[in-house]
Amino acid sequence: xxxxxxxxxxxxxxxxxxxxxxxxxxxxxxxxxxxxxxxxxxxxxxxxxxxxxxxxxxxxxxxxxxxxxxxxxxxxxxxxxxxxxxxxxxxxxxxxxxxxxxxxxxxxxxxxxxxxxxxxxxxxxxxxxxxxxxxxxxxxxxxxxxxxxxxxxxxxxxxxxxxxxxxxxxxxxxxxxxxxxxxxxxxxxxxxxxxxxxxxxxxxxxxxxxxxxxxxxxxxxxxxxxxxxxxxxxxxxxxxxxxxxxxxxxxxxxxxxxxxxxxxxxxxxxxxxxxxxxxxxxxxxx
Amino acid sequence: xxxxxxxxxxxxxxxxxxxxxxxxxxxxxxxxxxxxxxxxxxxxxxxxxxxxxxxxxxxxxxxxxxxxxxxxxxxxxxxxxxxxxxxxxxxxxxxxxxxxxxxxxxxxxxxxxxxxxxxxxxxxxxxxxxxxxxxxxxxxxxxxxxxxxxxxxxxxxxxxxxxxxxxxxxxxxxxxxxxxxxxxxxxxxxxxxxxxxxxxxxxxxxxxxxxxxxxxxxxxxxxxxxxxxxxxxxxxxxxxxxxxxxxxxxxxxxxxxxxxxxxxxxxxxxxxxxxxxxxxxxxxxxxxxxxxxxxxxxxxxxxxxxxxxxxxxxxxxxxxxxxxxxxxxxxxxxxxxxxxxxxxxxxxxxxxxxxxxxxxxxxxxxxxxxxxxxxxxxxxxxxxxxxxxxxxxxxxxx
Numbered sequence: 001x002x003x004x005x006x007x008x009x010x011x012x013x014x015x016x017x018x019x020x021x022x023x024x025x026x027x028x029x030x031x032x033x034x035x036x037x038x039x040x041x042x043x044x045x046x047x048x049x050x051x052x053x054x055x056x057x058x059x060x061x062x063x064x065x066x067x068x069x070x071x072x073x074x075x076x077x078x079x080x081x082x083x084x085x086x087x088x089x090x091x092x093x094x095x096x097x098x099x100x101x102x103x104x105x106x107x108x109x110x111x112x113x114x115x116x117x118x119x120x121x122x123x124x125x126x127x128x129x130x131x132x133x134x135x136x137x138x139x140x141x142x143x144x145x146x147x148x149x150x151x152x153x154x155x156x157x158x159x160x161x162x163x164x165x166x167x168x169x170x171x172x173x174x175x176x177x178x179x180x181x182x183x184x185x186x187x188x189x190x191x192x193x194x195x196x197x198x199x200x201x202x203x204x205x206x207x208x209x210x211x212x213x214x215x216x217x218x219x220x221x222x223x224x225x226x227x228x229x230x231x232x233x234x235x236x237x238x239x240x241x242x243x244x245x246x247x248x249x250x251x252x253x254x255x256x257x258x259x260x261x262x263x264x265x266x267x268x269x270x271x272x273x274x275x276x277x278x279x280x281x282x283x284x285x286x
Numbered sequence: 287x288x289x290x291x292x293x294x295x296x297x298x299x300x301x302x303x304x305x306x307x308x309x310x311x312x313x314x315x316x317x318x319x320x321x322x323x324x325x326x327x328x329x330x331x332x333x334x335x336x337x338x339x340x341x342x343x344x345x346x347x348x349x350x351x352x353x354x355x356x357x358x359x360x361x362x363x364x365x366x367x368x369x370x371x372x373x374x375x376x377x378x379x380x381x382x383x384x385x386x387x388x389x390x391x392x393x394x395x396x397x398x399x400x401x402x403x404x405x406x407x408x409x410x411x412x413x414x415x416x417x418x419x420x421x422x423x424x425x426x427x428x429x430x431x432x433x434x435x436x437x438x439x440x441x442x443x444x445x446x447x448x449x450x451x452x453x454x455x456x457x458x459x460x461x462x463x464x465x466x467x468x469x470x471x472x473x474x475x476x477x478x479x480x481x482x483x484x485x486x487x488x489x490x491x492x493x494x495x496x497x498x499x500x501x502x503x504x505x506x507x508x509x510x511x512x513x514x515x516x517x518x519x520x521x522x523x524x525x526x527x528x529x530x531x532x533x534x535x536x537x538x539x540x541x542x543x544x545x546x547x548x549x550x551x552x553x554x555x556x557x558x559x560x561x562x563x564x565x566x567x568x569x570x571x572x573x574x575x576x577x578x579x580x581x582x583x584x585x586x587x588x589x590x591x592x593x594x595x596x597x598x599x600x601x602x603x604x605x606x607x608x609x610x611x612x613x614x615x616x617x618x619x620x621x622x623x624x625x626x627x628x629x630x631x632x633x634x635x636x637x638x639x640x641x642x643x644x645x646x647x648x649x650x651x652x653x654x655x656x657x658x659x660x661x662x663x664x665x666x667x668x669x670x671x672x673x674x675x676x677x678x679x680x681x682x683x684x
Contacts, residue, residue, distance in 0.1 A: 007504045008504065011533070112327070113323070117327045117328065118328040119524070120548060120550055123553070123555060123556065127531075127554075139528070139531065139533075141532075208497070211497065211528055211529070213524045213548050215548075221495060253501045261491060263461070263464070263502050264491040266493070266496075
């Protein structure tokens with residue numbers, strides 16, 4: 001019984017790394033740009049496909065590919081920002097929401113047209129490797145994802161709180177007009193932030209490729225969970241993303257393990273967490 | 287003068303249209319509705335390749351009734367909202383002599399009304415749900431080539447019995463996706479397996495595409511399971527195989543039944559000896575299959591492992607043969623000839639018989655269509671039934 005409990009905890013911890021990686025970019029976009037980016041899941045999908053093709057065509061390991069995947073999405077997001085997002089930043093938030101939803105649908109269908117709808121998988125040496133500690137066994141691939149995730153979040157935290165650029169990003173997030181008045185190039189900071197957020201999504205895509213493959217429809221599930229995580233963490237709260245990811249992953253793992261029929265029901269856990277978080281927040285501030 | 291010119295131009299245009307219309311009528315026309323985009327596009331594109339291969343072959347051999355065979359291929363996206371207008375267009379605009387394709391059961395059910403209104407000859411590619419079978423009750427012009435869903439399950443049970451008697455396996459864990467594909471009749475599946483001597487200590491649903499199976503597999507691992515049987519989609523194949531390894535869950539056989547498998551899965555070491563069910567594999571030893579593989583490679587330069595490719599090929603060639611034998615495109619006479627079909631095809635012997643739930647429907651293949659393969663050396667090696675097996679069942683998942 002204790003073995004099952006420990007393995008469930010390990011499963012949750014491992015899964016939280018993937019969730020944190022998928023959510024951190026969205027937290028940045030929402031926190032700084034105040035954009036609910038519905039295309040975030042499709043940016044993740046782009047990253048997975050970049051890593052997939054680099055693996056198939058050049059034999060590059062997906063872990064190494066997270067750098068080019070992030071770079072490709074960083075550049076692509078610059079184009080997307082200049083061509084569309086920038087134009088709705090001052091409009092009511094619904095405009096940006098619908099715009100990013102459209103971008104997401106477009107990317108998804110482009111991927112179906114170009115790559116087909118069938119998932120694509122890669123293989124790596126560590127895909128078959130697991131680390132065993134007593135009764136607990138975890139895969140090396142998700143362990144690496146967890147480590148990368150924590151390292152990236154720590155890196156982002158350091159950039160935001162220890163560098164001039166980070167200070168500028170935080171200033172713009174707090175007060176766009178004030179930041180503009182003190183001479184900050186707000187538009188450029190938005191562009192940079194959107195690029196970093198999109199690159200983080202692509203990196204998450206490259207990381208999950210090893211475990212679940214790449215497919216045009218893979219992003220939607222991640223973006224829903226990422227929304228639950230940033231709602232729990234508090235909109236724009238980067239440091240909260242890690243623990244919120246852990247809460248979601250733990251809740252899902254325990255529902256799957258201990259609730260009869262939990263395999264299907266676990267996918268509804270994030271709805272409940274969003275619901276309870278919002279109710280609790282409104283009750284606290286009432 | 288101007289009026290005369292206008293009249294002459296109109297007459298000329300009408301004449302051209304009339305000539306074109308005549309030319310169109312001279313051809314034998316078949317409408318093909320396939321999911322060329324969307325989640326089922328892998329199967330749809332494979333079927334399209336099979337139809338095109340057959341079309342080339344038929345026209346090179348002189349066409350149908352000495353006339354060129356023309357096909358109208360439309361993308362229904364596996365959506366009834368597209369499939370029904372396409373079906374109606376085939377009948378009313380293209381005025382085809384027969385309609386084929388129709389992969390998804392949702393479209394199969396949706397076209398029941400238009401079909402009964404226009405009564406075209408239909409050679410159905412997929413649509414395995416018995417709802418389609420029931421819907422077409424009393425219809426005289428439906429040839430359903432693909433096995434029905436209950437045939438598919440019969441094949442699974444027969445294979446499981448083969449595993450039990452051949453290896454002594456006695457316990458099965460079942461993972462099934464919680465949508466209609468995985469959960470329809472899952473209780474009956476469990477009962478049938480128990481009736482056939484298996485113990486099913488673990489059965490759990492999952493959300494397809496969720497990507498996280500570790501918790502479910504952790505629970506399954508607690509039972510001494512010989513076989514892990516999962517019913518889901520291609521997106522679930524890799525996570526199940528990878529995460530089984532990650533948590534140290536090693537059933538002696540992993541058997542999945544998605545309609546298609548991920549690209550690159552067969553070459554992945556994690557897939558080694560994972561078993562799946564297919565209507566056909568390119569390694570099939572049937573002479574007609576070997577011939578098909580040769581022709582397919584000659585035309586496309588590559589090979590499809592999707593069984594919808596030989597199914598599409600089989601449908602069009604049998605339909606053309608029936609028209610030639612009937613000596614006409616008249617649907618009653620073609621129906622009579624098609625019903626007499628007895629031919630070796632790449633997917634096995636094709637003979638039509640009255641469908642089980644709706645005897646007016648002509649049913650082609652049944653549970654005998656299915657074979658079980660295992661991924662080995664980057665290929666799908668048939669291991670069951672005996673007459674198509676190219677190797678033994680590997681009974682210890684490495």
